[in-house]
């Protein structure tokens with residue numbers, strides 16, 4: 658993509674948005690727009706970055722008008738704005754519908770009208786065989802993207818999704834919470850020791866988006882392969898790194914949580930391409946007249962398993978510690994301990 662492309666990030670003040678902004682600035686993009694609701698966070702970011710390339714738009718993806726204003730003249734869209742906390746979406750599911758489904762439809766419609774080149778929408782492993790409102794609404798977002806892309810052709814706006822697991826240290830996630838508990842000498846609250854999650858760094862997440870921009874065809878979903886670990890393992894590694902011995906308090910599985918997450922279903926794997934670090938799941942581009950189609954079938958495909966956080970590579974303690982020690986938040990927290 659050319660560096661004079663105008664890039665819009667919805668939800669650009671979150672952890673993902675900021676890492677994306679850093680990456681785009683580093684690459685030399687000349688105009689990066691941020692569309693989000695919270696003026697205080699925008700102001701903080703405006704002051705912290707103080708860069709002329711950044712343009713801030715207050716708006717809400719639920720309000721099409723505010724999206725349209727930010728979309729004029731845009732070439733690329735990263736759609737990251739979402740309600741993403743699992744427990745809170747359980748209590749306010751219709752709010753998740755409004756932002757994650759209807760808001761995403763607004764972003765897509767607005768991008769199509771403004772003739773944007775490419776839109777990448779951020780999804781999550783929780784959208785796969787979803788059991789919670791956050792995952793259900795993200796699954797619907799993927800469907801909205803795919804349904805819209807079926808109506809489009811080569812040369813139109815390219816719509817695609819990226820799906821990934823837990824981003825370590827993202828805002829509101831468990832690692833920063835555990836670090837706060839360790840530092841305050843409080844008990845560490847574990848939901849269920851054997852629960853596993855895919856572990857990705859923010860940089861992995863950004864690379865996946867870049868990959869989608871480079872390679873997307875209409876309606877593709879890109880998935881980053883990732884290792885996983887149990888919550889117990891995560892806590893043990895953090896306690897070792899911080900040389901702490903806080904007691905553990907088991908609080909039980911929270912509303913809407915799964916014991917393990919699935920990144921790709923067996924059905925999707927059948928129509929996916931293994932691209933090394935990534936899977937590309939293409940849309941089923943048949944129409945509703947199934948009788949037109951012919952397939953010879955493939956019996957061996959029945960053996961394919963879902964790709965989930967219990968059967969992916971399980972990080973050893975040494976591997977997990979190495980990954981944790983690379984995270985800036987962990988480095989800072991350890992630095993704070995030593996000074």
Ligand SMILES: O=c1ccn([C@@H]2O[C@H](COP(=O)(O)OP(=O)(O)O[C@H]3O[C@H](CO)[C@H](O)[C@H](O)[C@H]3O)[C@@H](O)[C@H]2O)c(=O)[nH]1
Nearest residue numbers: 741742743781782783822823830831846847848849852888
């Ligand atoms: O006090 C706590 C809180 C969480 N956990 C556990 O730690 C793991 C990670 O919890 P997070 O809250 O960090 O992450 P979630 O898996 O619940 O969901 C997160 O990861 C998703 C991607 O899968 C989305 O990005 C979502 O927005 C984000 O909240 C889970 O097994 C959870 O049960 C604890 O043990 N103790």
